[in-house]
Amino acid sequence: MIYFDNAATTFVYPEVVEAMKQYSTELFFNPSGLYKQAVMVKNKIEECKNTIIKLLGANASSNLVFTASATEANNLALFGFAKKNKKILVSVGEHASVYNSASQLSNLGFDVDFIKITKQGLLDIDDLKSKLTEDVCLVSFMHVSNETGAINDIKQISSLIRQKSKNAIIHCDGVQAFGKLCPNLQNTDVDAYTISSHKIHGPKGVGALWFRQDLKPKTIIFGGGQENGLRSGTENTAGIVGFCVAAQKMYENLDKNRQHIKQLKQHFIDELNKKCSSFVINGDENGLPNILSVSFLGVKGETMLHLLEEKDICVSTGSACSSKHVGNRVLQNMGKNKQQMEGNVRFSFSEFNTIEEVDTVVDVIETSLNRLRQLNI
Ligand code: PLP
Numbered sequence: 001m002i003y004f005d006n007a008a009t010t011f012v013y014p015e016v017v018e019a020m021k022q023y024s025t026e027l028f029f030n031p032s033g034l035y036k037q038a039v040m041v042k043n044k045i046e047e048c049k050n051t052i053i054k055l056l057g058a059n060a061s062s063n064l065v066f067t068a069s070a071t072e073a074n075n076l077a078l079f080g081f082a083k084k085n086k087k088i089l090v091s092v093g094e095h096a097s098v099y100n101s102a103s104q105l106s107n108l109g110f111d112v113d114f115i116k117i118t119k120q121g122l123l124d125i126d127d128l129k130s131k132l133t134e135d136v137c138l139v140s141f142m143h144v145s146n147e148t149g150a151i152n153d154i155k156q157i158s159s160l161i162r163q164k165s166k167n168a169i170i171h172c173d174g175v176q177a178f179g180k181l182c183p184n185l186q187n188t189d190v191d192a193y194t195i196s197s198h199k200i201h202g203p204k205g206v207g208a209l210w211f212r213q214d215l216k217p218k219t220i221i222f223g224g225g226q227e228n229g230l231r232s233g234t235e236n237t238a239g240i241v242g243f244c245v246a247a248q249k250m251y252e253n254l255d256k257n258r259q260h261i262k263q264l265k266q267h268f269i270d271e272l273n274k275k276c277s278s279f280v281i282n283g284d285e286n287g288l289p290n291i292l293s294v295s296f297l298g299v300k301g302e303t304m305l306h307l308l309e310e311k312d313i314c315v316s317t318g319s320a321c322s323s324k325h326v327g328n329r330v331l332q333n334m335g336k337n338k339q340q341m342e343g344n345v346r347f348s349f350s351e352f353n354t355i356e357e358v359d360t361v362v363d364v365i366e367t368s369l370n371r372l373r374q375l376n377i
Pocket residue numbers: 007008069070071072074095097142144145146173175176196197198206207319320321
């Protein structure tokens with residue numbers, strides 16, 4: 001099997017499974033317990049929190065709350081920081097967990113406005129500037145696009161927001177960036193940042209929202225008061241420990257992996273140029289190498305996906321969470337036409353992929369394109 005869908009989810013590192021096994025068996029205790037075994041588990045969660053805060057390049061006294069997904073962390077950021085009668089700005093390029101939360105806030109009577117994105121899939125700075133006023137209470141935009149890999153300059157953008165809307169809370173969805181870039185949050189004006197475990201070879205069902213020490217989002221999940229009352233529910237200790245082990249490994253190998261994945265992407269593009277015709281690469285040329293979004297003109301991306309699947313190759317047509325929906329909001333907002341949207345396939349790589357796999361996949365694409373174009377489907 002060739003797995004080129006790493007932006008959807010990743011294979012779990014064996015050392016993550018080992019660490020999770022320990023916290024599911026011998027160290028299974030409820031972290032809210034008062035006996036020493038439970039306190040030990042609670043302390044381990046705190047240790048993981050501090051480790052991840054460090055990896056984010058954030059102030060040691062800042063906050064991080066573990067959630068059951070990045071989707072939940074994004075909901076916590078939007079519903080937790082939104083204020084009635086103040087303006088909320090969200091980019092149209094966001095993942096559904098941010099975009100649909102913003103739409104729901106709008107349905108509930110909050111004042112929500114959407115910021116455009118450019119042809120390259122980046123936040124449109126001019127449009128942002130025109131919408132930043134003193135009464136903006138929240139701005140949410142992503143660090144790296146899950147559709148195209150386009151990287152927003154979070155330092156420059158957050159500084160601009162701070163200058164023009166000094167009381168705004170600046171939230172950034174860092175799900176596709178964490179583990180692949182150094183966010184260095186302390187050097188930015190970002191106030192809150194979302195991350196996910198299963199995109200970086202950690203387990204599914206764990207995410208987190210980081211936020212500055214002087215902030216506290218409104219609670220959206222009520223119950224026993226865990227996570228300082230911010231997120232009730234017994235902590236997923238094994239998942240949290242697994243997330244932390246995965247994050248540490250990603251950052252230990254950051255440069256090596258980035259170099260390898262960069263070569264894979266470049267080789268993929270070179271081979272496509274040699275062997276295939278009539279395709280467009282979507283996104284910014286300085287984007288994250290992990291993601292390659294291609295539109296094959298005159299064919300349906302979904303048909304291509306299934307032809308690749310026949311050869312045991314896994315890819316996706318846009319983000320996994322929205323693949324059942326018709327159309328592609330992000331590509332549409334980048335100004336792509338119907339043919340470009342229909343022919344879209346997303347290839348996303350990890351350190352486990354090889355040049356030989358790229359060669360195999362491009363050969364299958366070449367054969368499939370010839371077949372589909374002859375048949376005109
Ligand atoms: N944000 C972005 C940019 C994503 O790519 C994803 C998942 O694809 C999410 C949020 C949601 O992450 P999770 O699956 O942990 O809920």
